[in-house]
Amino acid sequence: MSWFPRDQWYVAAYGSEITHDLFSRTVCGEPVLFWRTRDGVVTAMPDRCVHRRFPLSQPPSRLVDDQVVCGYHGFTYDAGGKCVAVPGQARVPRTARLLPYPVVEQDSFVWVFIGDPAKADAARIPRAPWLVDPGYTTVSGMEPLNARYGLLVDNLLDLSHETYLHGGYIGTPEVASTPITTEVDEDAGIVFVSRHMDDAECPPFYAKSTGLQGRIARWQDIEYTPPCLYKLHSRIAPVGSVPRADGTDPDAFHVEVVYAITPETETSTHDFWAVARDFALGDEEVSAFLADSNRTVVLQDVVALNVLEQVIANEPEGYQELSINIDTGGLAARRMLGRLCGRS
Amino acid sequence: MTAGNRVFRIHWVPGTDRLHAVCHCAAEREFEDPVELWEWLLGHPVGHTS
Numbered sequence A: 001m002s003w004f005p006r007d008q009w010y011v012a013a014y015g016s017e018i019t020h021d022l023f024s025r026t027v028c029g030e031p032v033l034f035w036r037t038r039d040g041v042v043t044a045m046p047d048r049c050v051h052r053r054f055p056l057s058q059p060p061s062r063l064v065d066d067q068v069v070c071g072y073h074g075f076t077y078d079a080g081g082k083c084v085a086v087p088g089q090a091r092v093p094r095t096a097r098l099l100p101y102p103v104v105e106q107d108s109f110v111w112v113f114i115g116d117p118a119k120a121d122a123a124r125i126p127r128a129p130w131l132v133d134p135g136y137t138t139v140s141g142m143e144p145l146n147a148r149y150g151l152l153v154d155n156l157l158d159l160s161h162e163t164y165l166h167g168g169y170i171g172t173p174e175v176a177s178t179p180i181t182t183e184v185d186e187d188a189g190i191v192f193v194s195r196h197m198d199d200a201e202c203p204p205f206y207a208k209s210t211g212l213q214g215r216i217a218r219w220q221d222i223e224y225t226p227p228c229l230y231k232l233h234s235r236i237a238p239v240g241s242v243p244r245a246d247g248t249d250p251d252a253f254h255v256e257v258v259y260a261i262t263p264e265t266e267t268s269t270h271d272f273w274a275v276a277r278d279f280a281l282g283d284e285e286v287s288a289f290l291a292d293s294n295r296t297v298v299l300q301d302v303v304a305l306n307v308l309e310q311v312i313a314n315e316p317e318g319y320q321e322l323s324i325n326i327d328t329g330g331l332a333a334r335r336m337l338g339r340l341c342g343r344s
Numbered sequence B: 001m002t003a004g005n006r007v008f009r010i011h012w013v014p015g016t017d018r019l020h021a022v023c024h025c026a027a028e029r030e031f032e033d034p035v036e037l038w039e040w041l042l043g044h045p046v047g048h049t050s
Helices: A149-157 A159-165 A173-177 A204-210 A284-313 A325-340 B034-042
Strands: A008-014 A023-027 A030-036 A042-046 A062-064 A067-069 A083-085 A103-106 A109-114 A137-145 A181-185 A190-200 A216-225 A229-238 A253-265 A268-277 B007-012 B019-022 B028-031
Touching (some): A008 A030, A008 A253, A042 A109, A137 A284, A149 A159, A149 A216, A149 A229, A149 A253, A149 A284, A159 A284, A190 A325, A325 B007
Antiparallel strands (some): A030 A042, A062 A067, A216 A229, A229 A253, B019 B028
16 A cells, blocks of 8 residues: 555646756655756656766756766766766666656646556546636646645545635635535546535635626536546636526636645645636736735645644544535545555 | 446535435435445445435
8 A cells, every 4th residue: 555646647847847957856755857858858757866876956967968967976867767878987787777757748737657657648647728728827836735645635625614714815605605516436536526606705816806796606616536636617607697508608707726736755745736717818917816816825725734734743543533514525535545545 | 417437426405414425326315424425335236225
């Protein structure tokens, strides 16, 4: 049993973070070295020299054209991880090779496969097409979380916490008081949680970005594909407005809130967040407001979950939690993650 | 609503604190505790006479 699901795709970075320069990020306990080759392709390989483990991202290690030169003894690797030069001798040992990670750049993210590379099927990577769709404008970020990834999954699967933790930003009384519907697709491996508020207070996050005043219809439809990708399809509309029979929804504002939940270590997580909207396209003032507001909300979660991690780390074994109706989706997600980790 | 072949559906019964669980085999039952609810759903087909 593993503390995280192996043989899975994880978001390691935004594509914009990877340039023709050495970049390291730990994913599921594995330090991974990235760079973008001169042809624009993202490489991913262990961030450890095979010789004496020196991190290849650590200066004076350096990138020379499309080869990384270890800053300790000069072992040199090509973009495929093959060692092409060692110091003082002509023969490069046959085993001097870094096994590359399967890597895919898609929907603004850089995905890496952690596990047996033979099992990496890029078609299994869940999609978030809005993040690169010209019909949407997106703001995004990543916050380090000093808590286990499961706490962020719990947090995002139960949005009733918005009422209490995010009041004044995205929380209103109706979020916690409106019943949810939960669906679990066992074959697709997806948890859905829906909360449709048909007559709700409009929180500042949406009032200021959409211009809607007064009461609103606010729909939250969560789609979580364990272990990494979480999507919240948020629909904001005047009270009484519903999508038309042909599927169009011209009176509503749509916001796609995307999180990538990537374990760094057993007790820390990369919290990637993105907010894509289909209104006020290109409006920099709205973008700045949504970026600032969403980052504030994410940081409110980070503070709370960091505290929770310490509580859990210091509590005796066997603490008995209590779950109620609002936890139905979170419990489903926990079970799926447990199964992916090898627990029955 | 998803249209897969093996979908569990849980509805919060309007005006109550109860959860209505529907298994992919069409068995259904109401619960007050989501933990018990998941034990029953995941126990399929035990006790799932629809």
